Amino acid sequence: MKALLICEFQDGKLLEGYRELLGFAESLGVEASLLVIGNEAILPPFAGRIYLADSAKYNEFDPDAHKRLALAVVDKERPDVIALLHTSYGWDLAPRLAAGLKAALISEVVGLVEGGYEVTACNAKLRRSVLPQTETAVVTLQAGAFPAAGPGSGSPQVERIELPEAAPARIEFLGYIPAEKKDVDLTRAEVIVSAGRGLGKKENVGLVEALAKAFKGEVAATRPVVHAGWLSDSHLVGITGQTVAPKLYVACGISGATQHQVGMRKSAFIVAINKDRDAPIGELADVLVVADVLQFLPALTARLAKP
Amino acid sequence: MKILVCVKQVPDMESSFRVNAAGDWLDERDLAFRMNEYDEFAVEQAIRLKEQEGGAPDVTVLSIGPARVVEAIKKALAMGADRGVHIQDDRAHEKDPWQIASAIAAFARDKAFDFVFTGFQSQDRGSAQVGALVAEMLDYACATTLVSFDWDGTSVTADRELEQGILGRVRFRPPAVVTCQLNLNTPRYPTLPNIMKARQKELLAFPVGDLLKESPMSSTGKLYPPEKKSHGRILEGEVGALADQLVAILKSETGVLH
Numbered sequence: 001m002k003a004l005l006i007c008e009f010q011d012g013k014l015l016e017g018y019r020e021l022l023g024f025a026e027s028l029g030v031e032a033s034l035l036v037i038g039n040e041a042i043l044p045p046f047a048g049r050i051y052l053a054d055s056a057k058y059n060e061f062d063p064d065a066h067k068r069l070a071l072a073v074v075d076k077e078r079p080d081v082i083a084l085l086h087t088s089y090g091w092d093l094a095p096r097l098a099a100g101l102k103a104a105l106i107s108e109v110v111g112l113v114e115g116g117y118e119v120t121a122c123n124a125k126l127r128r129s130v131l132p133q134t135e136t137a138v139v140t141l142q143a144g145a146f147p148a149a150g151p152g153s154g155s156p157q158v159e160r161i162e163l164p165e166a167a168p169a170r171i172e173f174l175g176y177i178p179a180e181k182k183d184v185d186l187t188r189a190e191v192i193v194s195a196g197r198g199l200g201k202k203e204n205v206g207l208v209e210a211l212a213k214a215f216k217g218e219v220a221a222t223r224p225v226v227h228a229g230w231l232s233d234s235h236l237v238g239i240t241g242q243t244v245a246p247k248l249y250v251a252c253g254i255s256g257a258t259q260h261q262v263g264m265r266k267s268a269f270i271v272a273i274n275k276d277r278d279a280p281i282g283e284l285a286d287v288l289v290v291a292d293v294l295q296f297l298p299a300l301t302a303r304l305a306k307p
Numbered sequence: 308m309k310i311l312v313c314v315k316q317v318p319d320m321e322s323s324f325r326v327n328a329a330g331d332w333l334d335e336r337d338l339a340f341r342m343n344e345y346d347e348f349a350v351e352q353a354i355r356l357k358e359q360e361g362g363a364p365d366v367t368v369l370s371i372g373p374a375r376v377v378e379a380i381k382k383a384l385a386m387g388a389d390r391g392v393h394i395q396d397d398r399a400h401e402k403d404p405w406q407i408a409s410a411i412a413a414f415a416r417d418k419a420f421d422f423v424f425t426g427f428q429s430q431d432r433g434s435a436q437v438g439a440l441v442a443e444m445l446d447y448a449c450a451t452t453l454v455s456f457d458w459d460g461t462s463v464t465a466d467r468e469l470e471q472g473i474l475g476r477v478r479f480r481p482p483a484v485v486t487c488q489l490n491l492n493t494p495r496y497p498t499l500p501n502i503m504k505a506r507q508k509e510l511l512a513f514p515v516g517d518l519l520k521e522s523p524m525s526s527t528g529k530l531y532p533p534e535k536k537s538h539g540r541i542l543e544g545e546v547g548a549l550a551d552q553l554v555a556i557l558k559s560e561t562g563v564l565h
Contacts, residue, residue, distance in 0.1 A: 010469075061475055063449070088469045091428075091435040092451045098405075098436075099443035104524035105404070107434040116528060122333075122431050123320045129528035137525075170448035172478045174464070179472030191563050215563065227490060233472070240468060248563045255321075258433075269561045271553065277541060278323065283533050287556055290543045296550070303550040304564075 198253020345426025
């Protein structure tokens with residue numbers, strides 16, 4: 001069995017996620033080679049084959065060209081599985097590649113099962129096993145689902161990839177727009193108290209703020225809360241917001257959608273307060289408090305105020 | 308200009324889900340269904356484009372599934388789409404993304420749509436594949452995960468949502484498939500007069516077998532609830548007692564309370 005791992009290169013840097021791709025190949029117990037569309041200066045230490053295409057020529061984002069480059073590598077390498085991360089780059093490229101190969105694509109894989117892969121369903125409330133019906137499978141991996149491999153060692157055997165002819169990019173990449181500067185740096189907080197849709201309305205966010213103050217921590221929010229305008233997007237934790245790992249994360253009225261889990265699951269200790277004992281956040285929680293968040297938060301804040 | 312919008316009807320994500328007897332999909336009894344949230348942004352963007360072009364573009368909204376999905380089509384018609392297409396399939400949940408995309412592409416192939424709008428992913432399966440697969444099958448350009456869309460009469464300039472608040476700006480021309488991220492716009496609520504008007508709009512229906520000739524690339528094994536974290540504790544009871552228990556745990560197991 002062989003795996004081709006497609007790395008991501010953004011703003012001149014190789015994204016660290018490639019180590020999760022290597023971790024995935026280790027979990028499968030297969031030989032891995034990498035495709036990097038970047039440049040020689042950023043190649044990671046790796047004792048295997050790296051297919052290298054030049055991003056100065058093929059850009060960091062050009063789905064049509066990257067698809068053709070990947071197909072050219074697949075043709076040489078004949079991998080059994082082709083893996084990308086389930087990111088804005090991966091979920092954009094993977095279907096194009098799967099269509100080109102007429103291969104199964106299994107998206108946002110969180111684990112391995114007999115004969116296939118495990119994915120999430122219904123906002124992470126359920127799991128589904130998906131079995132490829134084709135010899136070659138393309139998979140995208142949920143960020144953080146597979147342990148990152150160590151830093152690696154050795155020098156790769158580099159094989160350069162060129163396309164026989166350039167085609168005009170149908171999706172022309174104009175550049176990156178950096179994230180707005182956050183007025184809240186959640187990444188340094190020891191305690192984060194986070195507000196979810198279960199708070200019901202904007203007026204109730206004060207309960208989360210009061211608890212955060214009692215812990216001398218920061219206030220965070222899920223995407224629906226930011227979307228509804230209850231808190232500004234500088235408080236957003238999740239795939240599209242900040243990724244945090246505090247000593248204590250208190251999830252208040254948060255069901256635990258994947259978007260959010262990915263941003264907070266490395267927290268050292270997770271407390272979830274939810275009236276639904278089957279909420280997916282329970283999967284991550286060290287302690288799940290089954291209670292009405294509007295009643296429990298004031299009780300906990302008051303208890304912390306006692307000497 | 309001709310526009311196609313592809314919408315899916317999904318269960319309300321706040322539901323408690325049960326697995327069906329076959330163990331491969333949801334038990335649909337007691338579930339309320341609604342338009343996939345991401346697709347609401349797709350419908351809205353299509354209608355905005357129609358309005359920007361003085362109402363001239365023709366907007367078709369398509370959905371695949373059993374009879375209930377007509378409700379999602381009607382909502383899109385009430386938001387301003389011109390015509391509905393129901394691809395009838397009582398076993399749509401058994402189709403993989405490749406088959407769903409094939410059926411859509413088979414419908415769209417000879418119709419010369421300039422834009423195909425759809426949600427970036429569905430809330431129930433979340434594969435984020437169908438839009439890009441349709442584009443590949445039709446040989447259209449495809450821009451995914453858009454949070455802005457600016458049509459200047461010739462090309463679209465749009466922002467893709469990347470990770471950690473970063474955006475990637477792209478430009479493309481029709482024909483194109485566009486997949487919509489949450490927050491792309493603010494979907495309108497259908498007004499009562501528009502809901503009434505929508506009842507008069509054309510609603511076509513085709514059995515899925517007329518369009519779908521492809522076999523699946525993947526199949527569902529089983530659907531099941533996730534395992535709980537093995538060391539996770541569940542506390543239940545009166546809130547005052549719960550607060551005492553939690554504080555005791557935090558004092559002994561975390562360094563944040565002294």
